[in-house]
Amino acid sequence: MNLPTRETLRLAWVREKLQDPEAALERASSDASFRSYWRARSGGRSWVLMDAPPDREDIRPWLDIADRLIRAGLHAPDIQAADAERGFVLMEDLGDRVLLQELRQTTVDRLYGQAMDALLRMQLRADADGLPDYDEARLVAEMELMPEWLLGRHLGFTPECGQWDVIESAFRALVENTRRQRQVFVHRDYHSRNLLVTEVDSPGIVDFQDAVRGPITYDLVSLLRDCYIVWPEDRVYGWAEDYRLRLQGAGIAVPEADGFRRAFDLMGLQRHVKVLGIFCRLWYRDGKAGYLQDLPRVWKYTREVGLRYPETEGLVRLIESAIGDRDLSLPI
Template sequence: MAARSLERFLPDEAATTRLGEDLAMAVKPGDVLLLDGDLGAGKSTLARGLIRALAGDPAHEVPSPTFTLVQSYDTPVPVHHFDLYRLSSSEEFLELGFDEAVASGVALVEWPERAAEAMPAVSLRLAIEHEGDGRRIVISGDGPVFDRIARSLAMRDFLVSADFGDARRARFTGDASARGYETVTPEGQAPLVLMNSPRLVLGPPVRDGKPYAEIAHTAQTVAAFVAIDRALAAGGVTVPGIVAHDLDQGFLLLEHLGTGAFLDPVGKPIAERYAAAAELLAMIHGKQWDDRLEAAPGVVHQVPPFDRDALMIEVDLLVDWYVPAVTGAPASDALRDGYHAAWNAVFDRLADKQHGLVLRDYHSPNIIWRGEKKGFDRLGIVDFQDALIGPVAYDVASLAMDARVTVSPDIERTTVDAYVAARHAAGSFDEPAFREAYAIMAAQRNSKILGIFVRLDRRDGKPQYLKHLPRIRDYLHRALAHPALADLRDFYRDNRLLEEFDA
């Protein structure tokens, strides 16, 4: 396959430093970047910009590795800077630990032609040459690393189009999806958030010729975020203001709502904050929301239903991933049939329960505490693009049984009670029906999460999620204790669906 390429003109040293920053936003361990160019072409300036961006410090000391041949940096993505100008032999190169460096981080290689035979075929080549008073760089390569670099440069172009082309970019956070986030800090201004949300890759068909994401109604484009953001803002919910957007490419420039932690300094839940978040949910669930929301002129997002197919394919994650991890074998057809029958009987009970806008990921990672504000404005909500119209109790279960935080039974109870009290205060409210729906949706959500966290380990190479499994099993036990779920509880018990396993 022929290498692809793209070019950039760099009029000055600041532009070269910004390009290094753009590269830093995209690189991953295992990437090898070959820096070609004559003396004074700007290779070291580019490398320095990349390293400082990874370090999150524009003044980070980056000495030249000309005499040491390699300099390593313990940044969030480790980087190893090689300068082979004074390399005396191929044996000397072997002693530098190049293979080990590539295995653990990113390798930047100046003068790579001095050890050309040792450079990986998948390396990205950055050729810099003088052009007038500036430089021209040609970036060539293929595969995922080229795709990531090209997208990062497209993000810089997006910032240019929004009049923030000179802003400093820094890695911010990511999540379990393909979305990524950066902070963007214009000179002398408050930081913004740059969301990188490429169109969802749907994956292979899993049922009735449809992929999982289509059945589960996962948002496929960033237009869903924009439409729901604007609707929530109009409804009195504090969400990020949209500064600029490119719906086709999936780029959003957003207001930064702050960094106030919803949890305490050691990561434990604060009962008063969970109660406040529950009261905000009660306000949201007490409103009528249109299921057709405008993202931009002529672009309408249809909020999908949390229908039976979506509910079922989510709980199927438990038998698809968790059961094989526990038993060492795929779930049998008999187990699947019994599981579906048990859950269908439970889902039948949701028909007369309250439906409305379900944010779907309403829990601590997506709630920003703004203690200096008043009322509902104390809570900034940042992740809702997968919202559905369905049983609103799901969001209460998402909060009160927070997947990444151990919420005690006492705090769970005060959280749910705060929601119930707020719903009663707002008008007529069927509390017994809600509490039954809460148990059903808590059991549904936690069954799904057991499967998701195993899948993140087994399929996606993210074993850190396995540490949450004991908590999720405890939550599921709590949910199944509701009398309405007696038959489902018996099925789980009889088929040992909550067994622990050796991660």
């Protein structure tokens, strides 16, 4: 007996939920996970169908976080229907104006302003109770992707015992930085590819299913030191300081400017060390080559920030020696 294909199941499910046997689907996008997104059209309207095969991904965390964000007054997509057993969600269509594509010198202050308005609301209002803690085990496990996939798989470099000491010392410093920070709701991937410019309540927020309770600078540095676009340092620090003052004005205890900048820098370094590994894994394990093109940008962030702090300089020098004159964007 032939089982129905995923494509057949997907189309039948959306037609049932829209009560339209003529409803059509067209691919909208995919991401770094196993999820895919399809635009459903019926009666002159459109929705987005998320397809997350249940043997690969559980949509229940996604549904939980969507509800938390909506209750906090944020523009996560409204849910029309969901089926956790089959891995389908039919939701509001937020459009296709991805923030990254809209960013220009003339628009960035306004668009980042909207994104930081939403971030402040998220950090002040979104319920973080019951979310996983962004604890030492989780942070270190993320950073360990770098020696495994960047150094080992991408560069063919195996650290010696003394070099592992350098790596672990830097990792401890980066973890310690997170412990000193106020813990809030963290989207964990709050950047220009996961924010959409919408006509009302912009930005729309997506890809939030991995939210945790963690450091207050994490989402801010994810936005301002985005792995997909670079802005001059003076602008980045200016935006970060403006945000610090807004937190302060909202009654949130934050360090003074120098302390906040250090926390921001080291938090970004933790994220970028992780991403150096993730982008390599996306190619070598998952066959998604496009992310290698972003490695040089992420390495530039890592190098520039890491060399500013004695706790992380050794780690950067080690990675630098492993890279040599290699073009990071090219696979082995």
